[in-house]
Amino acid sequence: MNAPGEGTPRGTGVRSRIRSVFTDAGVTGWMHALDLGDGAEVAVAADTPVSTASVHKLCLAVTVQRFADEGRLDLDEQLESLPGDRTPGPTGLSMLSGPVRMSVRDLLAMALTVSDNAAADLLIDRVGLDAVNDAMRALGLRRTVAVQTMRDLIASIEEDSGGDPARLASDPAVLGRLRVLDPARANRSTPREMTRLLAALWRDEACSAGRARELRAVLGLQVWPHRLASGFPYDDVRVHGKTGTLPTVRNEAGVVEYPDGGRYAVAVFTRSARTAARQPAADAAIGTAARLAVRALRAP
Amino acid sequence: MDLVKHVRYFVAVTEERHFGRAAARLGMAQPSLSQRIQRLERELGVRLFDRTSRGVELTEGGRLLLAEARPLIERADTLLGVAARVRSGAAGVLRAAVPPELGSAVVAALVGGFRDGSPGVRLALRELGAGTQLTELRAGTLDVGVLRYPVDVAGLGLGEVLSRPYGVVLPHTPGAGCGPPGAPPPHGGAGGPVGLASLSGLDLVLFPQPSAPALHAEILAVCRRHGFEPGTVIAGQDPEFVDGMVLSGTAVTFATRDRKLPPGTAWHPLEGEPLLEQVSAAWLRGRQDDPVVRLFAEVARSVLTERGGMVPVMETAAARRTTLPGPAYGYTV
DSSP states (O other): OOOTTOOOBOOHHHHHHHHHHHHHTTEEEEEEEEETTTOOEEEESTTSOEEOGGGGHHHHHHHHHHHHHTTSOOTTOEEEEOGGGOOOOSSGGGGOOSOEEEEHHHHHHHHHHSOOHHHHHHHHHHHOHHHHHHHHHHTTOTTOBOOOOHHHHHHHHHHHTTTOTTHHHHOHHHHHHOGGGOTTTSSEEOHHHHHHHHHHHHTTOSSOHHHHHHHHHHHTTOOOOSSGGGGOOOTTOEEEEEEEEETTEEEEEEEEEOTTSOEEEEEEEEEESSOOSOOHHHHHHHHHHHHHHHHHHHOO | OOHHHHHHHHHHHHHHTSHHHHHHHHTSOHHHHHHHHHHHHHHHTOOOEEEETTEEEEOHHHHHHHHHHHHHHHHHHHHHHHHHHHHTTOTTEEEEEEOTTSOHHHHHHHHHHHHHHOTTSEEEEEEOOHHHHHHHHHHTSOSEEEEESSOOOTTEEEOOOEEEEEEEEEESSTTTTOSSTTOOOSSSSTTOOBOGGGGTTSEEEEOOGGGSHHHHHHHHHHHHHTTOOOSOEEEOOOHHHHHHHHHTTSEEEEEETTOOOOTTEEEEEBTTOOOEEEEEEEEEGGGTTOHHHHHHHHHHHHHHHHTSOOEEGGGSGGGGOOOOOOGGGOOOO
16 A cells, blocks of 8 residues: 555565565565655555664764754754663763763764664754654654663663563563553554655755765764675675664665666565574574665666 | 542643643643642542642642552443453453463363352353463453463453463383484482483474464473573474373483373473473453452362462462563663
């Protein structure tokens, strides 16, 4: 089914192939791919609400740039992160031990390139969650809603797993209780709305052109090669993206640019049956599904 | 005033701690939600929230009422669920399913135990794989199931997860045809425990990958982690074929202790119990308080424990496995 003003669907064959890629990898997947040139699309349950996890940092980034456009914030503004009240996480400021002062611009780069939770929360505290939701509504994304900071999200996982996060890997019943996995109770969006956000960013409609360019460049510096980028192992193809990860959840939304000018926004959200944290096949399924979709969009 | 509906609004606002977000979640306008909360406050004669610039905070009275609100909503959902079943003519029947190869003793005891506990309700039990059960649970054509993990459990209510170890089936005669010529026998005599690593070089007969891709991947990951790289992974499900491959001395298979074995083969536990069968009852969250669903889940739990030799998963070696976080996996506490 097409939303009004959207392009034409392509290739029912590709959708069933994408579904078997997900099934083979032991995941359930929802995705949307959009040709930014002609608006053609490949949709697999693309209007299903999904738990976004760190993909929501994309919404935060756009909101920060809009604040800068409106003069409500200066990207050179310095914010302070103290170890005592720092949001935990495995990367970036989150894993540092001393105090840090950094500009809003650099905090944004940390939040996007290594999914830095502490940097993201500093920015969320600066603009407010409501502002992130207002910005999404202003862009016409009515189903993209943030209800929690990274801090809240981690606290809720600890609460739901009875203070013993190790149980997440060994007791499947604990996963059934995690609120962060329930799109009705966690930060959420749909695959289609995420590609619409990326399309707006690539068309300079999400914020002013200069800031959009800056944001696109940072998204091209994301470090992880195991999801979206794994589907495009070509030195002349650029993959921009933002990942999101929770127990059993692996997501990535981004834009793939080919040297001939072809540009494709892709958003893939998955949930695995296995609880193991390390599942290269599940990560790679995101890239494979994206490549199949982009190939269908590029077909003459 | 529709009390249950207003209490639902109250709970949504407490969960979101914000009128705007709660309104968005309920799919209504914020002013209308505010009015309804005020109406509930008037009706109860209790102020439920303190409105602050940062959102809303529960008052002490609100906290006391919240404790009563959730059970009220759950009971209401149960009542509506029963009403829906009566309307659809499904009352008096519980549509249930178990996965293949749960064991005949377990299935028989499950049917008998349910009948004894709920004489007024007929049990319509089928054998369905986990994937089909999930689809049917979500479509409402199945009331309750017993799932074999790993499955994606989002949106489901789950009974206690129970587990029993998989062992390995080997030919009786130690060394006969096992592994490369001259290799030591891979096990310490009939029935003795066997290390996974000692099976290296042998082929592995496993159910076809498409029938349960996640479990297939899980089993192979555990084998490799413990030093067993199967020569070939052979897809096979028919017991005659599987047993034939084992009898030939070139392949092994995994099974739970209660599997019927042909003469000439023996079941051996695996050292450290690295491979576990895990199952639990599962139902849609909306059926959480349906007494018939609860009865089935309870009977399943006791039958799997007593007849199936299963124990709660948190009492197994799996519960003591270490999980090392890594940055590429994005999430660590």
